[in-house]
Amino acid sequence: MNTTIISDNKTAMQTILSDFKQLTKVGLSLSVVFSSVAGYLLAAEVVNFFTLFLLALGGFFMVGASNAFNQIIEKDTDAIMKRTQNRPLPTGRMSVNTALTIAITFTILGIGILYSINPKSALFGAISIFLYTSVYTPLKSVTPLAVFVGAIPGAIPFMLGWVAATNNFGIEAGFLFMIQFFWQFPHFWAIGWLQYEEYKKAGFHMLPMNTKDKGAIKQILFYTVIMIFVSIAPVLKVSGDFYIYPATAVIVALFGVMMLYYGIRLYKSEQNIDARKLMLSSVLYITVVQIIYVVDKFLH
Template structure:
């Protein structure tokens, strides 16, 4: 009898753990965390004395939760709409909806509840402007970018908008307005996405082609044209990366100058690895661009936080 109870308890525990794991995959937790990280840092960079006076810790926690709910909702919608496509690709076939472990009804219900709750948190605790931007980002990613991926590679350009809006959401949540500082942070993350995403699409080209996705700028796949585009967008990041100093996001003294030097070095590195990809045209160089982009965003955001005005 005791053994039966133990077996049932173990089975229940395994079932709960398995379901939690499925939801982590549904919301693409690592990706969502990275996105919301940029929201929180942008919030902390912005002149947000009003929310600091209310409760800085609670504000940051609620912004994080609200951001995770909205981003998780968008990713759930993505997986519902791409169920068949995901099942055709090795890297996505084991996702809960694609594999059949989670029904589209369950995933859709989660997306609706999570999205609505996330938008409500932004509206109630922060302001209506940040909530509307969050809702727009959710809609653009879930219902425009997702189906467009099978139509034309311009989907990457469209997808870069909701990918960069988290920075603007954080700024607007803090200030209540669409100021130049928020748009500069948006621009930095917007441009960053092109070499980042094209490196991923380069590495997963065969999978994406099998599923019918058109994500590289060239119809012929990984070509020098794609690598050249990565160089161009990486180069554009150089002047944009200097803007935080000139628009008052960073300190005008030593801290601000050091921050701008860090951003300049990071941007030059992205140009360098993109040039290597253009010269070598191999998977190793594409991986270098991809991993460099991950570190780039983390270093840049943290540098801006340390050097904020």
């Protein structure tokens, strides 16, 4: 009898933990933490590990809060899409009140922790949560321009690391912001291509002009090219204290060309398999490029 109770309790705990991870999208939150840590390491003269820990924790809470608010707002549309219908809110495993408590707690903790680093970091954290929750999420069912708005909070983490290290939002932070901003269009539109039918069912406009055609891929290619130029621009020393060696610029450009290659393949085939490859190459790009920048900085 006791074994059954212990086993049931264990299963219940695993479900609660799994639901919590789904609500706050732990995987995505960790990738955002990775970006902000990279931004910090790029800026810091001397690495303060306590500040780095606070930045990672504050960033994690910030993204977790945004995701929780997003899932509260989209509870009904999440129930329509295969990809999201097993989330804790549409299935009823978690109540809206519980999710709201988590979202509000995470917001307070995230902004509070970032404020303890410096007020500018807290401000950008607050802007990020506000835009993602109050502007991007409602706009998804209104206009494809939602992706432009969503790219702003999505681009804040890399820049946030620089601001946390320097307490300054200058041209360097602006460049980090632009790199991640332009990267998001090919990344999200590749996902939009893959999930087009599902998004359509839920009434979301996630592709440019809301059409799955060559016109959408032209936009993907256009933004990929801009992303490559912005990513290698620091070699020209136009971005203040943030600059890279020519060899680094070549490596960054090659990874960008790889994304462009999959974009061109998608243009030719219009097949989901190529959209998936583009999406995966975009994840590889942003991860590797951030690592390359940090390595380059420590070689200066």
